[in-house]
Amino acid sequence: MTVQYNRIFNMTLLFGLVALASCAKKPFDAPKKLGGEWVSAKKLNLGWETYNNYCMQCHGVLGDGLGPAAQGMVPAPRNFKSGLFKFGTVSLGELPTDENLAHIIRQGLNGTPMLPWDISDERLDAVVQYIKTFSPKWQTEKAGTSLEWTDDPWGPQLASQAIEQGRKIYHGLAQCYTCHPSYASTPEISAYSKEVTGQGVDSIRENPHLSVIQGSSYGHSYMPPDLTRHHLRSARTRPEIYRRLVLGVNGTTMPAWRGMLSVTGDKVEDEKNLWALAYYVESLQKLKWDWKTRAEFMNALEEKRGTASSAATNSSSQQP
Numbered sequence: 001m002t003v004q005y006n007r008i009f010n011m012t013l014l015f016g017l018v019a020l021a022s023c024a025k026k027p028f029d030a031p032k033k034l035g036g037e038w039v040s041a042k043k044l045n046l047g048w049e050t051y052n053n054y055c056m057q058c059h060g061v062l063g064d065g066l067g068p069a070a071q072g073m074v075p076a077p078r079n080f081k082s083g084l085f086k087f088g089t090v091s092l093g094e095l096p097t098d099e100n101l102a103h104i105i106r107q108g109l110n111g112t113p114m115l116p117w118d119i120s121d122e123r124l125d126a127v128v129q130y131i132k133t134f135s136p137k138w139q140t141e142k143a144g145t146s147l148e149w150t151d152d153p154w155g156p157q158l159a160s161q162a163i164e165q166g167r168k169i170y171h172g173l174a175q176c177y178t179c180h181p182s183y184a185s186t187p188e189i190s191a192y193s194k195e196v197t198g199q200g201v202d203s204i205r206e207n208p209h210l211s212v213i214q215g216s217s218y219g220h221s222y223m224p225p226d227l228t229r230h231h232l233r234s235a236r237t238r239p240e241i242y243r244r245l246v247l248g249v250n251g252t253t254m255p256a257w258r259g260m261l262s263v264t265g266d267k268v269e270d271e272k273n274l275w276a277l278a279y280y281v282e283s284l285q286k287l288k289w290d291w292k293t294r295a296e297f298m299n300a301l302e303e304k305r306g307t308a309s310s311a312a313t314n315s316s317s318q319q320p
């Protein structure tokens, strides 16, 4: 009995020691070149530890986005092996900068399980470097350069004109409603289109109060947000909305809009329309916090469209 007890005790102790030793064994013993910069083994080991404590549950031990908590998660956690990121401030297709990644980790992504992480600056930098080790892209490519921004040409005096211009551009020129919901009736859309492009439209797609689900390079589909009810993941303020419209959402069908919003190709007009859209999107986002006004807005829209169903209630099952 005692002998057996001792053996069990010794075995447990042995396993315990082995487990401890493997925990203590850090995975990096040499620096690595990531995005063209050398990163020390010490930093990568700190990143590894930070990642396993805070990020692994969702993003997975292997960085493949298949952590134990990821099952059924919408949107799915990012697979870092793909080296694809949605919310940098670089051109579509380029790798995000360290500042971009740090910003996303610190701010989180609104309305998703990706929360803001209040970790020390040292750990933040280390985990940014560590997630790069999952994708071979960082061994051969460098991060892109942040795009440049213009200042808001409208300002508070012209805010309501900016919103009105944004509404025209959204429906009449950019046709954002091919993916996102439309927030105007077909005759209104036709009038906007005629004003901006010289051409009216006869009809628009079915169920214009709903978003149209979109494929992506991430292996998942994404629902373009209904701008009156869903969070914008990367944007809270008007300048952030403007920047996201300039940038697009990498790896999804959400285009980068710079250069597309002037019929004549005029750069100043293009920027003015980008900012007008930001004002308009911001005005739609305000309805998110005001259910009563939103319901009135949607019901009035349905009446104009002449459809019986109420978009105020029946789009509630849609989640991006």
Ligand code: HEC
Pocket: 051, 054, 055, 056, 057, 058, 059, 069, 073, 074, 075, 076, 077, 078, 084, 085, 086, 087, 088, 101, 104, 105, 109, 112, 113, 114, 115, 117, 127, 128, 131, 233
């Ligand atoms: C509770 C689950 C969860 C945890 C924990 C989590 N994330 Fe995420 N993360 C997500 C989801 C979900 C997304 C995808 C959001 C999307 O596609 O819009 C994401 C996306 C990201 C992105 C990609 C952003 C982009 O532009 O594409 C980065 C980088 C990231 N997470 C880093 C981290 C780091 C670092 C940690 C730990 C400090 C962490 N995450 C912890 C769920 C999580």
Ligand code: HEC
Pocket: 086, 170, 174, 175, 176, 177, 178, 179, 180, 214, 222, 223, 224, 225, 231, 232, 233, 234, 235, 241, 244, 245, 249, 252, 253, 254, 255, 257, 277, 281, 320
């Ligand atoms: C071809 C389809 C398509 C078109 C056209 C389109 N979008 Fe999007 N948009 C998307 C998708 C898909 C997403 C969601 C990406 C995701 O899940 O992160 C998105 C996301 C967004 C977001 C949220 C960004 C964030 O940080 O979460 C805004 C704002 C937006 N779109 C505005 C617009 C505006 C304004 C237009 C017209 C100028 C437009 N979109 C046209 C597909 C489209």
